[in-house]
Amino acid sequence: MAKFYGIGVGPGDPELLTIKAAKILKEIDVLILPESRSGKENIAYEIAADHINSAAKLISMEFPMVTDKKIIDQAGKMAAEVVERNVLAGLNTAFITLGDPSIYSTYHYILKHLSRDVQVETVPGITSFSAAAAQTNRSLVEGDEILSIIPATSSKDLMEKALEATKSAVFMKVYNQKDKVRDILKEFQMTESSVLVQRSSFKDSTVDYDIESGLARDKQYLSIILSRKES
Template structure:
């Protein structure tokens, strides 16, 4: 009797929102794999990651929606997640390759990371391949023109839901700060940015690159508005040294012209 080959598990980054920001590798896997799993926050809820990829998925592909409730109550979350990992393990043991689609990049604050950990415990024999995606912070940088780091700048990526002292320290210490999960705490972030003199070099991106995207430097306009969870504030630091180089090169040009 021949043994069933265990399927391979893919953690598939699908990018920040625009379907054409999917990588060619992700596209190849999604158009050939038999099972696609996508996360939703409650039963029947739509999934951002699914909406990004659905136009690429062949009719015959099986789609498994898995619920990952948004809660800080870890004790109640873990059994649900473990059940999801078991369901994936059963598919893999039946010989099916499975792709778990995750918005942005799978290695940056993603549900996939929790699933991977639980799957490792449930089915250590499974081979896992991570397919990188365009992360939301790269998309936010592209949309706002705020560089994520230049020259010898240092960059911090932090959830804005951290306590205020931690946020303050980050904004004082680091050149470029990416504030993720900012939607519920925007007023506090705006006040801190103003207090620390960083408001003028900050921008907000919500559902960046999708059809519903918001990109703005006018954070105040959104102070009291309900924003989507997929919202980031990028805080940049203009480069003094680039300005210095510019001045130097202008000076050289002027001197050359004067000499000719």
């Protein structure tokens, strides 16, 4: 029976694609590629390209980068219809996503609209923050400490509540949120213990231990900050 696969392709370095993901990609019949807007390069595809079945049908579907969940949900519903049609026709179908499918991925907007007739397998991938921690030889969390994964797009109030209860933090979605992140790091005296990693594991990745200068540089969508309280 055909199956739908949600595959995490990792943070950027093709060598960080898992063996399982590579094996499945070589066997698929249909591959759905998420696009934030038509015509934009697909980073997930570029990472996995060497392992994708050359005979697979490629279908690009737009998932707009907007805050309106109704719009994203509608995109997921449309993609789910395509998935269901292909899987029920006997074609193994996959959706690829950066990092891991369970973390801030449009993949779950597809899952929620699939019928129970579709068999699903989710294939985990290495996260950007795990790659960034490895790249900087940094421990994310130790002993019984709490690690918080904080989207910089969330409200300042929510970010403060998370930091009050945590020792170590990962700030994701830093793009376009540099002022808010800079302010909250200062508020919790975490600036000096933070590192900004852009395009983690890519060949052109940059690492800034000076958060002020790093955030002042040109905007980069694939940016995260690793931080912790020293006291």
